[in-house]
Amino acid sequence: MNSVIFNIEPSDEEIAATLAERLAIKDKELILESRRTPYHEKKKELAAELKRLNNLSREERSELVRGINS
């Protein structure tokens, strides 16, 4: 009875969840080091968008905020 209740063998689901977590961390590092990934493309796109936002006039900013909240 004890051996069943205090079973130290991890289930396949537990192993898969832990492994996925670790692989995701390693994969993130790989992606951040590389240059041509969807992540970097998006980052470039967003940097351009941030630059555009930075140059908006006060009226344009006000309109943008109103548009998001409507």
Next chain:
Amino acid sequence: MDKESDSKTGIIYKIKFLDKKIYIGKTTQSLEERLRQHVYQALSDKKPKRLAVELPFVPPYRNFKGKNSSIRRLLTHQKNSKELRALPIKDQRRWLIDELLRRTEILEVIPNYRPVKSRRNPLTGNSDNSDRLAKAERKHIEAAWVKDPKQLLNYEGLPMHSKMKHELFKALNKSIENLGNCRFAHETGNYHLLWDWEFSELSDDQQAAWDEVRNELKAKKKAYFENMTDEEKYKWRQYHELCDF
């Protein structure tokens, strides 16, 4: 529990820093307590833990200074900064708390506030605005951004930036998925192994990684059971017998 007793008073505050920089924040604590936390954080040697380390968000303004460095500048840009910096850290903190109190303005008070966890749409990243305090903070941040974006230190509070962060997060997950190991599931909020790992025969490297994790978890569980007191063992047994039943 009595629901009335759960309600708090929420405060939206604005701190004016040097060079006309401002920071807008929210709290349900006393203002002094919140400012004390800001000061401790600013003078701490520990590197701030990024909540989303995978999102190195680009500050949009060239003259950007963070909240912590703006707090420290109050100390280092005083005429008598030499004397102040020579004080013990405890006195430096006290001086900064008083200085922040002097520079802080309460923008709005939200009475009978009950914290609500805002729900975020996993596909768009939009928040459902159910938290009154967060909604009020956002309103003030937006107004400050419209007035002068370059003065605002907490630009991340803007909805368009939250949306961008979410887009970046999705792009990162797409990149991770392309590597062939994991995918992110919005339903669980976790990464899961891809099909190949779960349902195909594992390669030697994959098998080695699987075995390594299996052995680690086994050792961890073994140590956990060995360190259990008799009372904990009894409770554990009872719980599992109930589950089996």
